[in-house]
Amino acid sequence: MKILRWLALWWHHFFLLWTTVNAQTRYSIQEELKQGSVVGNLAKDLGLGLSDIYDRKLRVASEAGKQYFSVDPGKGELVVNDRIDREALCGQSASCVLPLQVVIEDPLQLHRIEVEIRDINDNSPRFLSNELSLNIAESAAVGxxxxxxxxxxxxxxSNSLKSYTLSKNECCSLRIKEIEGGKTVPELVLEKPLDRERKTVHKILLTALDGGNPVRSGTTQITISVLDINDNFPVFEKNLYKVSLGEKSIQGTVVIQPKASDADEGLNGEITFSFGSRTPDSVLSVFDINPSTGEIILKGELDYETAKSYDIDVTAKDKGSPQMEGHCRVQVDITDFNDNVPEIVFTSQPKPLREDAPSGTVVALISARDLDSADNGKVTLQITKGPPFALKPSFSNSYALVTSGTLDRERFSEYNIEITATDSGSPPLTSKKSVLVTITDVNDNAPVFTQKIYDVYLKENGVPGSILYSVSASDLDFGENAKVSYSILDSKVQDVSVSSYVYINSDNGSIYSMHSFDYEKLKVFQIQVQAKDQGSPSLSSNATVHVFILDQNDNAPAVIYPSSAAMGSLSHQRMPRSAKAGHLVTKVTAVDADSGHNAWISYRLAEATDSLFTVNLYTGEVRTKRAVSEQDDSSQRLLIEIKDDGEPIQSSTVTVSIILEDGLHEPILDLRHKAAEPSKKTGRITLYLILSLASVSVLSLVTFLILAVKCIRNSRSSNTCCMRRTDSDDYKNPNRNLQIQLNTDGPIKYVEVLGGDMLSQSQSFRSCMSPMSEYSDFTLIKPSSTTDFKEVISVLDASLPDSTWTFESQQVRTKSEGNSVKLYP
Incomplete structure (x- = not known):
């Protein structure tokens, strides 16, 4: 049973590895290809369609650090992305292979491909210097x-150095010597004895040729100076010395001591040691040589990862004249030390995981590398226990981070996974790196408004496009599931879509006006706002916004009586010269379409011909201040200013022309006699009206009590008139009906006074109530033969708000259907 269980586990791990990493693919190209050159059809070789390159986000990652290759998404071809210099990448290594990792996401797959860089003959052989000097004694033996x-x-x-040639000369020939490692060194062989007296300097051209096609070459000038005698040169015990040196060797360590001897005596046999004249700076910065003993001493720091070996040319010179020298080569091999910490590299960064992701889901692709060699560069990865994740090895220090259990965003919205890399050195080195894995939520929470109902108060005549209010909703979900957009549900306001009045910013919930609002036309409306998240499927919730329009003082008082003044013409009045002080000449009546304080009206006499008249501040009654005298002009002109109580104050004026006439009887006395007969019926109508309004509020009761008192006084006095009939017989007409109808749906909406008469249009009636009737009087309109009653009613209906007394004409018929007037508190 244990064997079967082990086999099942092994096959499970093998399946995960196989689905994550596929087999390797190898290409071969020449170096120095132009940018855009095709390496191979990567999509075809990996068995992918062209759409997979974009949909699955195929990308190429180079382990060399620089991105030399890219993928053409339109053709699926691997193309050269940058200039490739094989010598810069691999030096003189026989094989130059660039390993690449092809990462394919959704689902994650890793393909390892290799691109072999083939050499081309793009470099000519080159000597370190263009001129080489040799001092040869004339006593030097042939050979x-x-x-x-x-x-x-x-x-x-085949493109490397192959041969050397020597220009034609009379003393020397060229011989090639093969040394260890397959390298060749040219040697100049003396073919004839030198005669300094005949020729002191010989110039020979040395040419190096490679094996390319076409052949490339390089030259250096050899200058031979013929010296006299000192015929023995120092000789080293070995031509090649080899030594190994640890990477962490301390400065001052003696690396090696090459030994040389000279058969001459005296100064010709004394030897000094030095590095060759062409020794590169990379050697001079690390090593030093004792000129007396020849000891090579370490003076700099060694780094195996930078240089694995050093070739040092050592020269031994005697002190003879001319000076003779011998040469040897010292090869210093550096042994690695475990001094590099392993590095963790994320080939593919982790993506957010849904909390319902199944076990075994690949989260990220991870690789490890260590610049050390052998066991020092072998790295293993581990993660901390606890989080439901595991590492599955693939190949070449590559791993896949996968889920190993169920995820629960409500418990943990993210996991900070610590990965530890350990090499196999002695002692081992470790490094750690944390990776954050975010768990995403499913859309299971609807947006919630801060309030279910919002009350917004907005002044009328606002600027179109100004903000009314900002609603806000929040969503407990995460990411797209928590992104809320706002919209206004379609509804009707005065039979017009609410979208004609307002619009909402879908991002922040700010509600803006589409145009300016008029309190006199629209006082309140409501908006249904919906907040919807961006989840799939999306969830939503609604809230109600009540918008209350606040009145502004944007209407000037409108004159409704005298009717001619209301229509813009001059009002003419007549009065007898026998009038006493306090005589009522006329009454100016105006209304204001605004509400509240903005509709409180006051009257003031702005200009007058004589100081004969006065105007009541609140009622607009024009009366005589004193008795008319003979000296007063027969034509009096009054300019009356009407102002409201708003801020800023709105005003209008009316001009009244009064003609003083002798022998003119006072119409008010006639009214008193004519009104005596129907006073009983008029009192009964007024009583009905008082009882109806008294049922609404105490304020209305007080108002109508004052009205009742005034009406009783009108029956005894000629100062005010509650009602007047042009024909007293009309009260006896059985076809005439007068009704008072009270609408009590909630607060008082209106009181309707209905009248019907089958007689002529000369009928008229009048009551005394000012537009300040909320606090004092009650006024009815007096239609007459000189007043267009329908026009007056229309003016009132269009201008007066709810907070003042409003007149609405439902029927204006002067012959058979009677008159109907509504009064709105």
Whole structure:
């Protein structure tokens, strides 16, 4: 049973590894290809369609650090992205392979491909210097060999350095010496004895040739100075010395002591040691040599990852004249030390996981690398226990981070997973890196408004496009599921879609007006706002916004009586010269379409011909201040200013022309006699009206009590008139009906006075109530033969708000259907 269980677990792990990483693909190209050159059809070789390149976000990651290749998404081809210099990448290594990782997401897959960079003959052999000087004693024996400077060629294979040639000369020939490692060194061989007296300097051209096609070459000038005698040169015990040196060797360590001897005596046999004249700075900065003993001493720091070995040319010179020298080579091999901490690299960064992701879901692709060699560069990865995640190894220090249990966002919305990398060195080195894995939520919470109902108060005549209010809703979900957009549900306001009045910013919930609001036309309306999240499926909730329009003083008082003044013409009045002080000449009546204090009206006499008249501040009654005298002009002109109580104050004026006439009887006395007969019926109507209004509020009761008192006084006095009939017989007409109808739906909406008469249009009636009737009088309109009653009613209906007394004409018929007037508190 244990064996079967182990086999099942092994196959499970093998399946996860196989679905994450596929087999390797290898391409071969030449170096120095142009940008955009095609390496191979990567999509076809990996078995992918062209749409997969974009949909699955295929990308190429280079382990070399620089991105030399990219993928053409339109053709699926792997193309050269940058200039590739094989010598810069691999030096003179026989094989130059660039490993690439092809990462494909959704689902995650990792393909490892290799691109072999083939060498081209793009480098010529090159000597370290263009001129080489040799000092050869004339006593030098024929056949003596003199090592020359080797040329270098960065190319490899057949393109590398192959041969040397020597220009035609009379003393020397060229011989190639093969040394350890397959390298060749040119040597100058003396073919004839030198005769300094005949020729002191010989100039020979040394040419290095490579094996490319076409062949490339490099030259250096050899200048041979013929010296006299000192015929023995120092000789080293070995031509090549090899030594190994640890990477962490301390400064001052003696690396090696090459030994040389000279058969001459005296100064010709004394030897001094030095590095070769062409020794590179990379060697001089790390090593030093004792000129007396030849000991090579470590003076700098070694780094195996930078240089694994050093080739040092050592020269031994005697002190003879001319000076003779011998040469040897010291090869210092550096042994690695575990001094590099392993590095954790995320080939693919983790994506947010849904909390319902199944176990085994690949979260990220991770690789480890260590610059050390052998066991020092072998790295293993581990993660901390606890979080429901695990590491599954793939190949070449590559791992897949996968889920190993169920996820619950309500418990943990994110996991901070710590990954530890440990190499196999002694002692081992470790490094740690944390990766944050975010758990995403499903859309299971609807947006919630801060309030279910919002009350908004807005002044009328606002600027169109100004903000009314900002609603706000929040969603407990995360990410797109918590992103809330706002909209206004369609509804009707005065039979017009609410979208004609307001619009809402879908991002922040700010509600803006589409145009300016008029309190006199619209006082309140409501908006249904919906907040919807961006989840799938989306969830939503609603809230109600009540918008109350606040009145502004934007209407000037409108004159409704005298009717001619209301229509813009001059009002003419007549009065007898026998009038006494306090005589009522006329009454100016005006209304204001605004409400509250904005509709409180006051009257003031602005200009007058004589100081004969006065105007009541609140009622607008024009009376005589004193008795008329003979000296008073027969034509009096009054300019009356009417102002409201708003801020700023609105005003209008009316001009009244009064003609003083002798022998004119006072119409008010006639009214008193004519009104005596129907006073009983009029009192009964007024009583009905008082009882109806008294049922609404105490304020209305007090108002109508005052009205009742005034009406009783009108029956005894000629100062005010409650009602007047032009024909007293009309009260006896059985076809005439007068009704008072009270609408009591909630607060008082209106009181309707209905009248019907089958007689002529000369009928008229009048009551005394000012537009300040909320606090004092009650006024009815007096239609007459000189007043267009329908026009007056229309003016009142269009201008008066709810807070003042409003007149609405339902029927204006002067012959058979009678008159109907509504009074609105």
């Amino acid at each position: 003596t060999r003199f090592p020359l400077e080797s040329a270098s060629d960065p190319d490899v294979g």
